[in-house]
Amino acid sequence: MIMNVVPPVLIGLLYAVVTSLIREPHRRRFNAVMVAGAGAAYLSGGGLGGWEFAFTAAVTYCAYRGLESWTFIGIGWLLHTAWDVLHHLKGNPIIPFAHDSSLGCAICDPVIALWCLRGGPSLADLIRSRRGPLNRSPGGAA
Numbered sequence: 001m002i003m004n005v006v007p008p009v010l011i012g013l014l015y016a017v018v019t020s021l022i023r024e025p026h027r028r029r030f031n032a033v034m035v036a037g038a039g040a041a042y043l044s045g046g047g048l049g050g051w052e053f054a055f056t057a058a059v060t061y062c063a064y065r066g067l068e069s070w071t072f073i074g075i076g077w078l079l080h081t082a083w084d085v086l087h088h089l090k091g092n093p094i095i096p097f098a099h100d101s102s103l104g105c106a107i108c109d110p111v112i113a114l115w116c117l118r119g120g121p122s123l124a125d126l127i128r129s130r131r132g133p134l135n136r137s138p139g140g141a142a
Contacts, residue, residue: 020123028122029067035076036063038109042083047092055083058085070119077113078107081106 022030039059043052060078084106087093095101117119 001094003118004103005107009111011104012108012115015049015108015112016115016120017123018120020125024120028070028073031070031073031116031120032063032066035073037068038080039063039076041080041094042087044093044104045087045092045094045096047087047090057081068101070116073120074113074117077109077116081109081113084109132137 019027019031019034020106036059039062040056042048043056046052048055059076059079062072062079066073066076070109084094084102088102088106092103093099093101115123
């Protein structure tokens with residue numbers, strides 16, 4: 001069980017760290033394009049019939065709005081999470097030869113969504129700000 005959860009969480013965190021290296025506003029726009037691609041990922045499998053097109057349209061709308069809003073990007077990832085769960089339950093995974101691939105995606109996507117809903121902050125900047133200057137002495141004098 002833990003091996004089904006840990007790698008997808010780490011992949012979601014790695015995605016957030018790596019895309020944090022892109023400067024704003026390009027980071028937000030890049031993520032809007034990524035969620036648009038994720039929204040179309042199931043089209044070729046067609047496991048949920050015509051609903052695949054409705055879902056793709058909904059995520060495309062979120063991606064379009066996401067060009068200017070991190071909130072919409074986060075919503076798009078949460079929609080994709082729900083779609084992953086439906087595909088996993090139906091037995092129609094995102095990667096046909098990997099039975100639990102939709103389950104893994106359903107675990108990874110909310111990690112990315114939470115980061116997006118927080119405004120897609122630069123995690124590298126966050127880590128640097130928490131560490132402070134490297135040459136700081138315990139007494140506060142440099």
